[in-house]
Amino acid sequence: MAVPIASAALAGPSAFAADGDTVRATPDSAPDTAADPDxxxxxxxxxxxxxxxxxxxxxxxxxxxxxxxxxxxxxxxxxxxxxxxxxxxxxxxxxxxxxxxxxDHRFTTKVVYGNGTLTLIGGGDRMLTGDDLAELAQTAVAGLKAAGLTTVKVRVDDSLFPEPTLANGWNDGYYPDSVAPVRALVVDGHGVTDTSIDAGHVFAQKLAADGITVDGDVTRAQASSTDVPVARHQSPTLAxxxxxxxxxxxxxxxxxxxxxxxxxxxxxxxxxxxxxxxxxxxxxxxxxxxxxxxxxxxxxxxxxxxxxxxxxxxxxxxxxxxxxxxxxxxxxxxxxxxxxxxxxxxxxxxxxxxxxxxxxxxxxxxxxxxxxxxxxxxxxxxxxxxxxxxxxxxxxxxxxxxxxxxxxxxxxxxxxxxxxx
Known part of the structure; x- marks a missing residue:
């Protein structure tokens, strides 16, 4: 299998040590076995x-x-x-x-607009917070109001991942306390069965707080390629x-x-x-x-x-x-x-x-x-x-x-x- 390797080299200079000491390890392929333990x-x-x-x-x-x-x-x-x-x-x-x-990789959550609907698109950001959704909502609301719109439908797109399944060795009792069904969209780490719809509800609440009327229930649907980008949020770094x-x-x-x-x-x-x-x-x-x-x-x-x-x-x-x-x-x-x-x-x-x-x-x-x-x-x-x-x-x-x-x-x-x- 060809595996992409991040950052040109896994060979950058650095030090490992909580207290300032530096480890200079020899390659694993050539361990030092000569000396007796001290x-x-x-x-x-x-x-x-x-x-x-x-x-x-x-x-x-x-x-x-x-x-x-x-x-x-x-x-x-x-x-x-x-x-x-x-x-x-x-x-x-x-x-x-x-x-x-x-x-340094960051995961991106997006909002797009089309046909009277804002779609919140999950990008695998498990650190997404309610405050992050509030910022996305504020940006979206500014665009809606500039276009003279005060009512919108809300849907979520978590199609980045396939339907949640149980891994080999898991049991139904793990959901949702030990682990939530794995979806590409979640807010504040909520341990609920459908984290995507839950995030959509939070997003809808943020829109309503900014003066936008949300028409109907939050639904799940894949965004259209013709939808217009409205807002985006990037996660903390992968590190x-x-x-x-x-x-x-x-x-x-x-x-x-x-x-x-x-x-x-x-x-x-x-x-x-x-x-x-x-x-x-x-x-x-x-x-x-x-x-x-x-x-x-x-x-x-x-x-x-x-x-x-x-x-x-x-x-x-x-x-x-x-x-x-x-x-x-x-x-x-x-x-x-x-x-x-x-x-x-x-x-x-x-x-x-x-x-x-x-x-x-x-x-x-x-x-x-x-x-x-x-x-x-x-x-x-x-x-x-x-x-x-x-x-x-x-x-x-x-x-x-x-x-x-x-x-x-x-x-x-x-x-x-x-x-x-």
């Missing part, structure tokens, strides 16, 4: 080997730790075993979207969208990005084509092995997804390399930070708050993943030797309470950092 790493390895057997993690658990500077694999436990990764799948989705679309998606683990953004990535690669906006592009980007653009890799959605809600911890670490490791920083840097920036309020590692979720892991608050950045029977944590932290470490831990099927499992995983991350020695 004493701090040796202690980390011994501790991880012991702590991975924590009964809270169950017997079906995998993990891996890489040195981001040398690309060496420092430690692994069932690292090539494919397990259900939950929302760690978003790391793959984000990598593909940023690579194909580019970090900003990915940053937000990872911080709060937004399923809806992930599924929208999967479709927009498929479209940008010249394929239909479906689960099947989106995941095919993800696989193509990972394997062809970056040389990541897809052995034992299976995904069926962009968010990680699918219980059929399977990704080894080693692959998750390899995906995350890409974003630490200076040659990829321009394209993939928002993945690192968007990882929740241990103890960061408002993120999935915030204190409101009970993360990094026990005696073993609290020492890592502010020192670990990681993507969470939680489904019934599956918990994952993949991220970055600086070890005692001053090198950035990339880690991934995934468990499936533990019978312990979810909060207890998360405490055990937070402890593993603190072990990688070295603060829990």
């Amino acid at each position: 004493p701090g790493d040796q202690q980390m390895i011994a501790n991880l080997t012991n702590r991975i057997t924590d009964v809270r993690l169950g017997s079906n658990v995998s993990g891996v730790v890489l040195d981001a500077q040398t690309d060496r694999t420092l430690w692994g436990h069932n690292a090539s075993t494919a397990l259900m990764p939950a929302s760690n799948t978003k790391l793959a989705t984000a990598t593909a979207a940023l690579t194909v679309l580019g970090p 900003d969208t990915v940053h937000h998606m990872l911080k709060v683990s937004d399923n809806n953004i992930a599924e929208t990005l999967l479709r927009m990535t498929a479209l940008a690669a010249g394929r239909p906006a479906t689960f099947e084509d989106g995941t095919a592009v993800v696989r193509g980007v990972l394997s062809k653009a970056y040389g990541i092995s897809l052995a034992n890799f299976e995904i069926y959605d962009g968010s990680g809600l699918s219980r059929a997804n399977r990704i080894p911890a080693a692959t998750l670490a390899d995906i995350l490791d890409l974003a630490t390399e200076p040659r990829y920083q321009h394209v993939l840097g928002s993945i690192v920036d968007g990882l929740p930070i241990a103890g960061e309020a408002g993120s999935t590692l915030g204190p409101e979720w009970g993360r990094f708050d026990d005696p073993n892991s609290s020492c890592a608050v502010g020192k670990v950045s990681a993507k969470t993943g939680t489904l019934t029977g599956a918990i994952a944590l993949s991220g970055l932290t600086k070890g005692t030797d001053g090198h950035w470490k990339v880690f991934s831990f995934v468990e499936n099927g533990s019978t312990a309470a979810p909060n207890s499992i998360k405490d055990a995983m937070d402890g593993l991350a603190a072990t990688v950092n070295g603060c829990w020695a």
